[in-house]
Amino acid sequence: MALTTKQWIMIVTMLAASLVVAWALRQILSSILKRLVRRFNGSEPDKGLIVSVARSAALVIVSETVSLIVPAIELSDLATQRLAMIFDALSISFLAIALYRMVDLVCTRGVLYVMRSRQDGHEIAETLAPLVASTLKVVVAVIGIMTVLGFVGVNVAAIITGLSIGGAALALASQDTVKNVFGSLVIITDRPFVVGDWISTPGAEGVVKEIGFRSTRIVTPTGSLLTLSNGKLADAVIDNVGVKRKHPMSTSIVLDADSPLDTIERFVARLREHLAQSQDVMSDAPMNVALSAVAPQGITITVTFHIRASQQVEAPSILHRLHLTILRLIAEESLILAKAST
Numbered sequence: 001m002a003l004t005t006k007q008w009i010m011i012v013t014m015l016a017a018s019l020v021v022a023w024a025l026r027q028i029l030s031s032i033l034k035r036l037v038r039r040f041n042g043s044e045p046d047k048g049l050i051v052s053v054a055r056s057a058a059l060v061i062v063s064e065t066v067s068l069i070v071p072a073i074e075l076s077d078l079a080t081q082r083l084a085m086i087f088d089a090l091s092i093s094f095l096a097i098a099l100y101r102m103v104d105l106v107c108t109r110g111v112l113y114v115m116r117s118r119q120d121g122h123e124i125a126e127t128l129a130p131l132v133a134s135t136l137k138v139v140v141a142v143i144g145i146m147t148v149l150g151f152v153g154v155n156v157a158a159i160i161t162g163l164s165i166g167g168a169a170l171a172l173a174s175q176d177t178v179k180n181v182f183g184s185l186v187i188i189t190d191r192p193f194v195v196g197d198w199i200s201t202p203g204a205e206g207v208v209k210e211i212g213f214r215s216t217r218i219v220t221p222t223g224s225l226l227t228l229s230n231g232k233l234a235d236a237v238i239d240n241v242g243v244k245r246k247h248p249m250s251t252s253i254v255l256d257a258d259s260p261l262d263t264i265e266r267f268v269a270r271l272r273e274h275l276a277q278s279q280d281v282m283s284d285a286p287m288n289v290a291l292s293a294v295a296p297q298g299i300t301i302t303v304t305f306h307i308r309a310s311q312q313v314e315a316p317s318i319l320h321r322l323h324l325t326i327l328r329l330i331a332e333e334s335l336i337l338a339k340a341s342t
Contacts, residue, residue, distance in 0.1 A: 003075075010073050018062050025058035026051070037105050049105050056098035063091035089151040096144025100137055107133040130210055187211060187230060193240045198312055200239040204228055207313070221313050246285050246306040249315060253326060254298040256336040264291075267333045268301060274325055275305055280318045282306045298338025 003011075033050050067087035071080050193199045197208050199218070206220040216233055218226045241247070255264065272289045275281050285306035293300035303326075307318055330337065 007073050007075070014066060014069060014073075018066055021065075022055075022058045022062045025061055026054045029054035029057050033105075046105070049101055052101045053098050053105065056094045056101065059094040060091045060098065063087045063094060067091070085151055085153075089148045092144060092147050092151065096140055096147075099140045100144075103133050103136045103140070107136065130212055134212065187216070187234055192238045198241040200241060201228070201233065201236045221316075241312060246282055246308060247312045247315070248304065248306055249319065250302060250304045251319060251322065251326075252292070252303070253301045253330075254338040255301065255330075256338050257294075257296055257298050259299060259335050263333050263335060264299065264301075267329055267335060270329055270333075271301075271303065271326065274329075275303070278322075280307055280311070280314075280321065282308060 030050050033054055037050065064087070067084045070083045070087065073080075075083070187193070193208055195208050195211060198206065199208060204218055204220070204226050206218040206224075206226065208216060209219050209225070210217045211230075215227045215229050218228060220226060268289050268291075272287075275287055275289065276283065281287060282305070287305040289301065289303050291299060292302040303322070307315065311318070
């Protein structure tokens with residue numbers, strides 16, 4: 001049946017009004033969401049996430065409103081029913097998208113609120129939040145897809161039955177994935193490390209950036225991002241350097257065997273004074289500069305000190321600065337480094 005001029009005008013007007021209302025609602029909802037999330041999280045929210053949630057929420061309202069207005073266009077009963085069904089399905093899709101994006105905005109703060117009574121609640125929240133967020137996203141996505149399919153007339157019960165039949169085959173094909181999920185649970189419950197810890201495992205060392213369902217991401221001292229499967233990581237020997245308050249460091253200097261004793265003593269005293277005043281060195285930790293060996297090949301002076309464990313990634317730079325200072329003091333005291341034996 002051909003549409004009348006009145007119906008065309010109503011359709012065009014409805015679409016134009018929908019765009020304007022959707023834009024206005026997005027602006028209003030963005031402002032409201034920003035204030036609510038800022039108050040809930042206590043920090044500035046991600047602008048992109050706010051806009052995404054607000055846009056989806058605005059489209060939910062507009063889709064439902066259009067679904068209610070469609071009968072006023074006076075189309076055929078079948079066309080009206082199908083259009084209403086389509087807009088209802090769109091509103092559910094946009095609602096699922098809004099909830100999916102909302103998870104990223106509030107998940108970390110929500111987990112932290114639940115763990116607020118624990119002394120280590122903040123560390124647990126940082127570790128657990130990505131897993132909770134991933135789970136919620138999967139649940140929202142599955143429920144949203146199933147609901148939309150039900151609205152458009154798809155037999156959801158048959159799909160679920162088919163999935164259950166194929167579940168056994170899927171389980172066999174995803175044994176490694178299941179192992180990694182259980183590895184994630186082991187890491188969360190036993191807590192051998194949390195996000196932000198410096199860990200060392202066979203073949204990998206660095207700061208834990210994220211603990212996911214399947215894998216853990218580690219940033220190495222060189223800045224590379226490594227992804228380790230949680231199944232293997234749960235079975236591996238893990239050295240959690242992050243729990244240490246201090247990290248030991250040492251270096252050695254071999255001076256010429258004919259170096260004057262008083263000059264060596266003055267050099268050692270000046271080096272000790274430098275370490276005592278250095279911002280890199282922990283002043284409340286053991287520190288020493290001493291002659292460790294005397295031989296015809298040279299006089300060995302060993303330097304030992306500690307830096308904060310959180311500065312371990314900066315260890316090469318700290319040693320670099322120390323070695324420059326040692327070379328400067330050697331030059332100022334007119335000392336000579338021992339030559340390598342041939």
